[in-house]
Each structure stands twice: as C-alpha cells, then as structure tokens.
Amino acid sequence: MDHAVNGPVNEAVKPFGPTSRSLPIALLRARETVLAPIREMLHASNISEQKWRVLRVVEEAGEMEQTAISLAACLKLPSLTRILRTMEAEKLISRKTDKQDRRRTLVQITEVGRMLIESHLNRNSRIFSRLESQYGRDKMDQLLDMLEELQQVRL
Amino acid sequence: MDHAVNGPVNEAVKPFGPTSRSLPIALLRARETVLAPIREMLHASNISEQKWRVLRVVEEAGEMEQTAISLAACLKLPSLTRILRTMEAEKLISRKTDKQDRRRTLVQITEVGRMLIESHLNRNSRIFSRLESQYGRDKMDQLLDMLEELQQVRL
DNA sequence: TATTGTTATACTCTATAACTATA
DNA sequence: TATAGTTATAGAGTATAACAATA
Numbered sequence: 381m382d383h384a385v386n387g388p389v390n391e392a393v394k395p396f397g398p399t400s401r402s403l404p405i406a407l408l409r410a411r412e413t414v415l416a417p418i419r420e421m422l423h424a425s426n427i428s429e430q431k432w433r434v435l436r437v438v439e440e441a442g443e444m445e446q447t448a449i450s451l452a453a454c455l456k457l458p459s460l461t462r463i464l465r466t467m468e469a470e471k472l473i474s475r476k477t478d479k480q481d482r483r484r485t486l487v488q489i490t491e492v493g494r495m496l497i498e499s500h501l502n503r504n505s506r507i508f509s510r511l512e513s514q515y516g517r518d519k520m521d522q523l524l525d526m527l528e529e530l531q532q533v534r535l
Numbered sequence: 536m537d538h539a540v541n542g543p544v545n546e547a548v549k550p551f552g553p554t555s556r557s558l559p560i561a562l563l564r565a566r567e568t569v570l571a572p573i574r575e576m577l578h579a580s581n582i583s584e585q586k587w588r589v590l591r592v593v594e595e596a597g598e599m600e601q602t603a604i605s606l607a608a609c610l611k612l613p614s615l616t617r618i619l620r621t622m623e624a625e626k627l628i629s630r631k632t633d634k635q636d637r638r639r640t641l642v643q644i645t646e647v648g649r650m651l652i653e654s655h656l657n658r659n660s661r662i663f664s665r666l667e668s669q670y671g672r673d674k675m676d677q678l679l680d681m682l683e684e685l686q687q688v689r690l
Numbered sequence: 691t692a693t694t695g696t697t698a699t700a701c702t703c704t705a706t707a708a709c710t711a712t713a
Numbered sequence: 714t715a716t717a718g719t720t721a722t723a724g725a726g727t728a729t730a731a732c733a734a735t736a
Contacts, residue, residue, distance in 0.1 A: 400683050401679050403569050403663075403678075404566060405591070405608075407682060408566060408588075410685040414559050414685070414690075415559050423728095428702075430703075440554050446718065447716095452554070454564060454567050456704060458703090458705085459702085461719055462703090462719095478717095481716095481717085483712045483713065485718070510690055514690070523682075524555075524558065526674060526677070526678050528561060530678070531561070535662070578705095583725075585726075610727095611727060612695065613727080615695095616695070616696055616697085617725085636694085638693065638695070638736065639693095
C-alpha cells in the first residue's frame with residue numbers, strides 16, 4: 381500500500397499504484413457511480429446537474445451572494461452568472477442587490493424552486509436508500525465524515 | 536465551517552441534511568480540493584485533466600481498447616475519440632487495429648507519453664505527501680478503500 | 691442484428707481577460 | 714486600489730443520434 385513518495389524511478393514499482401489508488405480518479409469514479417441514477421432523474425425534468433447543485437445550495441443556506449454559491453457549488457463565477465440568469469428567467473431563484481454593499485447580489489430560492497426540489501424528494505430518497513442498503517449506512521456516514529474533512533484540507 | 540448550517544431552514548424534514556452530507560456534492564468538493572494543485576501542475580505543462588487521466592489509465596493497463604479507456608477515465612466515447620486523435624498527433628499514445636476483431640482499436644502509451652508522466656512524478660509525489668501529512672496516511676488509505684468499494688456498487 | 695468506434699450538432703462548462711460599478 | 718460581478722471569446726466536454734465497418 382506504499383504510495384512510493386520517495387525514491388528514484390528505477391524501481392519496478394508503479395509510482396502511485398493502480399489508478400484506483402489515485403485519489404482524484406477514485407473520487408471521480410465514485411461520483412460517476414453515485415450520480416448516474418440522479419442524472420437520469422434530473423434529465424427527465426430537464427434540469428442540469430449544475431442547476432440542481434445551485435438550487436440545493438441556495439435552498440440550504442438561504443440568502444447568499446454569488447461568490448459563496450460559486451464556492452459551495454463548485455462553479456466558476458462566469459458560469460454561475462449565466463446559470464443564474466436562466467434560473468431567474470425560470471423563476472427558480474430571485475436576485476436583489478445588497479443594501480449594505482451594492483456590489484453584492486443576494487440570491488434566494490423561490491417558491492417555484494422549492495417546489496422543484498420537493499417534487500424530486502421521493503425519487504431522491506429512493507435512490508439513496510438503495511445506495512445505503514447496498515453500501516451500508518454506517519460506512520456511508522463514515523465516508524461523508526471523511527470527505528467533509530478532506531474538503532477542508534488546505535494544500 | 537464554510538458550509539455551516541445557519542439560518543431558519545424549516546426544521547421540518549431536512550431530506551438529506553446539509554449539502555455537505557450529500558454524497559455527490561461532497562465527492563465533488565473533495566475532488567476540487569485535491570485537484571487544485573494538480574491542475575496547476577498540468578496547466579503549466581499544457582495538459583488537460585482529461586488527457587492526464589487517459590495517460591495514467593493507459594500507462595497502468597497497457598494495451599487497451601477505447602471502450603475500456605472510456606470507462607476507466609470517465610470520458611464518453613465521442614469525447615475520447617477527439618482526445619485520442621490529438622494525443623496521437625502529439626505522439627503520447629499510439630493506436631492500432633485489433634487483429635482478432637477489427638472493430639476494436641488498441642491503444643498504447645508511447646515512450647513520449649511515459650516520459651511525460653515521469654517528468655511529473657516528483658511534483659506529483661510532493662503534492663500527495665503534503666496531502667497525506669495534512670490528512671493522515673491511514674485515513675487516506677481507508678478513504679481509498681471505501682471509494683473503491685463505492686465505485687463497485689451497482690445501482 | 692449487435693457491437694465498436696466515428697462524425698455531426700447543439701448545448702454547456704471552463705479559462706481568461708477586459709470591463710462596470712461600487713467600496 | 715481592491716472587490717463583486719458581468720461580458721466576451723476561445724477551447725473543450727457532453728448528450729444524442731446517425732453512421733460505417735465489422736462481427
């Protein structure tokens with residue numbers, strides 16, 4: 381299980397072992413597995429994965445400025461600008477200028493947005509129940525703890 | 536603490552708790568954290584993240600057909616076709632038709648490709664040492680085990 | 691007929707930089 | 714001057730379907 385941190389390349393040892401021991405690749409593959417049924421669900425409702433992330437984040441945190449959404453939803457600001465524009469047109473979110481600092485825009489989820497989330501609750505729950513039953517609830521909780529901690533590492 | 540649950544989010548039935556307990560979002564955020572320094576490294580060499588994945592996968596598995604690469608590197612076949620075309624032009628990989636089944640194309644890494652990987656070994660190692668020292672080596676191994684298992688769940 | 695891979699199209703996200711408005 | 718966000722543009726991945734070659 382050595383990741384061969386040191387040493388010259390002349391060893392016959394693979395630098396990081398198989399790619400399944402490469403953290404970025406492992407995270408990506410795991411995400412693809414988990415996301416497949418969710419993508420299917422969203423696709424049926426014509427919502428992109430990104431819009432869904434924005435909706436979830438904004439629903440959770442309440443009023444939020446765009447830089448914060450960008451960070452939480454892993455979307456660059458220029459992408460977010462475009463996404464929010466269409467989401468606003470679709471009445472999923474609303475925007476207003478911050479009174480205290482008029483450079484900032486505050487974004488909120490609308491009733492329509494909340495209803496969109498609610499309308500997916502059941503299918504979403506079923507997907508995660510299935511995942512939990514296959515993967516194990518305790519392991520799932522443990523994994524979430526470990527990922528949360530990893531997110532906070534500052535490299 | 537970035538994603539603390541603040542504000543009145545309607546205590547009734549939080550479907551999955553905060554988004555940091557949402558597996559897809561947690562996986563994405565963790566990946567962004569880990570990938571940031573790697574992206575920087577690759578960017579300096581003008582290699583895309585996707586090309587890098589293909590290179591790593593093909594280096595590891597040896598001769599491979601494209602469907603297998605597509606799966607391992609999480610890239611759709613149409614995207615992979617284009618990527619391999621440019622990687623072949625750059626002499627990073629080589630392609631040949633399978634003798635047994637001439638529908639299949641076999642892809643291999645070239646010496647140039649291998650050298651490209653080798654030239655990033657040191658920086659790559661340093662990045663992961665830093666990560667391990669902050670996150671903990673045991674935890675890292677445990678996380679990789681859990682992710683590997685998650686990849687294999689069939690929903 | 692099914693499978694492997696390619697092509698084509700339309701859409702979307704990314705990277706980057708220049709720009710506006712505000713602080 | 715610095716920050717929040719927008720706009721513009723080029724590059725790249727995705728989804729989908731139609732297609733060619735082979736099995």
